[in-house]
Amino acid sequence: MRLKIAAIVVLLAVGGGAVALAAGALSPAATNATTLLTATAAVTDVTDEIAATGTVEAASQYDLTFGAAAVETSGSTASTSAAASSNSVAASVTWPVTGVKVAVGDHVTAGQVLATAGTSDLDAQIADAGRAASSAAIQLKQAKTDHSNAADTASRRQTQIALYNAETGDAKAKSDLAALQALRRHTTLVAPADGTVTAVAIAAGTDAPDGAAITMISGDLRIATGVVESDIAAIKVDQEATVAIAALDASLVGKVVSIDPVGTASGTNGVVTFAVNVKLASPPAGLRPGMSADITIVAASATNVIAIPSRALSGTADAYTVRVMAGDGSVSVRDVEVGLVTSSLAEIKSGLQAGERVVTGTSTTQNTTTTGGAGGGAFPGGGIIRGGR
Numbered sequence: 261m262r263l264k265i266a267a268i269v270v271l272l273a274v275g276g277g278a279v280a281l282a283a284g285a286l287s288p289a290a291t292n293a294t295t296l297l298t299a300t301a302a303v304t305d306v307t308d309e310i311a312a313t314g315t316v317e318a319a320s321q322y323d324l325t326f327g328a329a330a331v332e333t334s335g336s337t338a339s340t341s342a343a344a345s346s347n348s349v350a351a352s353v354t355w356p357v358t359g360v361k362v363a364v365g366d367h368v369t370a371g372q373v374l375a376t377a378g379t380s381d382l383d384a385q386i387a388d389a390g391r392a393a394s395s396a397a398i399q400l401k402q403a404k405t406d407h408s409n410a411a412d413t414a415s416r417r418q419t420q421i422a423l424y425n426a427e428t429g430d431a432k433a434k435s436d437l438a439a440l441q442a443l444r445r446h447t448t449l450v451a452p453a454d455g456t457v458t459a460v461a462i463a464a465g466t467d468a469p470d471g472a473a474i475t476m477i478s479g480d481l482r483i484a485t486g487v488v489e490s491d492i493a494a495i496k497v498d499q500e501a502t503v504a505i506a507a508l509d510a511s512l513v514g515k516v517v518s519i520d521p522v523g524t525a526s527g528t529n530g531v532v533t534f535a536v537n538v539k540l541a542s543p544p545a546g547l548r549p550g551m552s553a554d555i556t557i558v559a560a561s562a563t564n565v566i567a568i569p570s571r572a573l574s575g576t577a578d579a580y581t582v583r584v585m586a587g588d589g590s591v592s593v594r595d596v597e598v599g600l601v602t603s604s605l606a607e608i609k610s611g612l613q614a615g616e617r618v619v620t621g622t623s624t625t626q627n628t629t630t631t632g633g634a635g636g637g638a639f640p641g642g643g644i645i646r647g648g649r
Contacts, residue, residue: 314485318477396433486533494559583619
């Protein structure tokens with residue numbers, strides 16, 4: 261009896277499953293369809309560009325001080341040191357300002373007179389230095405006579421020491437006099453170049469300060485930026501650059517004019533950057549130092565060449581291959597000779613013709629296949645491969 265009941269239960273379960281299958285109770289089976297992505301080889305320009313941000317700067321800044329030549333603060337260490345020595349002498353003289361002919365923001369031309377100063381204190385110091393030089397010359401002459409007249413060894417030693425001291429004193433007196441006389445050439449401040457006055461620290465009727473009386477920048481403007489160490493090898497002097505100035509909504513043309521040979525580490529990660537300066541071909545009106553700029557430097561370019569997306573390449577340098585799709589959808593592997601390769605495009609020197617399609621990747625989409633139905637059982641279909649653009 262128990263065996264009969266078990267048989268009946270099994271028959272009911274099988275029948276119920278058949279009904280459920282006929283009713284479509286089972287979930288649809290998922291399948292994957294894979295599409296090959298392709299791109300067409302085309303004749304175009306391939307450009308390797310390096311992007312950076314920077315700031316508009318004056319090519320040169322000058323500090324003008326009475327009694328000294330103009331100091332270019334962006335100049336060499338040697339010239340700055342020489343100017344500092346001259347300024348130390350000028351600082352010992354009081355310079356009463358007799359006239360100021362410019363104000364902050366004024367545009368000036370090379371050779372233009374900017375300010376003048378009186379020379380009363382300078383004249384007095386020159387007179388004192390002249391007398392000191394005359395006295396030193398007399399002392400030197402006497403020391404020479406005494407040394408010549410020395411009769412014994414002790415006298416000769418003493419007079420020799422006196423002669424050395426007299427020679428030192430004479431040389432110093434002459435040097436002091438010459439230094440003061442040289443200041444006469446700088447009693448008038450003159451613009452060393454075309455530019456703009458950025459600071460005026462003097463006023464007529466007052467004495468000039470020890471530091472710069474007037475500061476100005478040259479008319480030439482450049483873009484100062486920093487290029488990371490991984491890109492600096494691709495940067496060369498005279499390379500073309502595009503400069504975007506957001507404040508003026510302007511896109512300007514320039515070229516690299518200098519590259520700092522020594523890098524500087526900055527930030528918490530110690531990223532090393534190298535200072536690079538870009539000179540603008542035609543600075544527009546309204547461009548001012550301190551404005552921000554976005555720079556794109558053309559590191560290399562290939563014009564009117566066959567190119568494909570660089571992601572289509574397989575292999576390594578000197579052994580690249582691509583997958584080429586024929587018109588019927590079949591795919592073959594082909595060796596290619598590659599030229600300039602950037603993050604987006606690769607120049608093809610040989611192995612491909614313009615118009616041929618290369619595989620750049622795949623795209624997988626999910627399809628569904630319903631099992632069962634009035635027509636009887638069916639099996640889920642396999643993946644398909646088809647060409648695509």
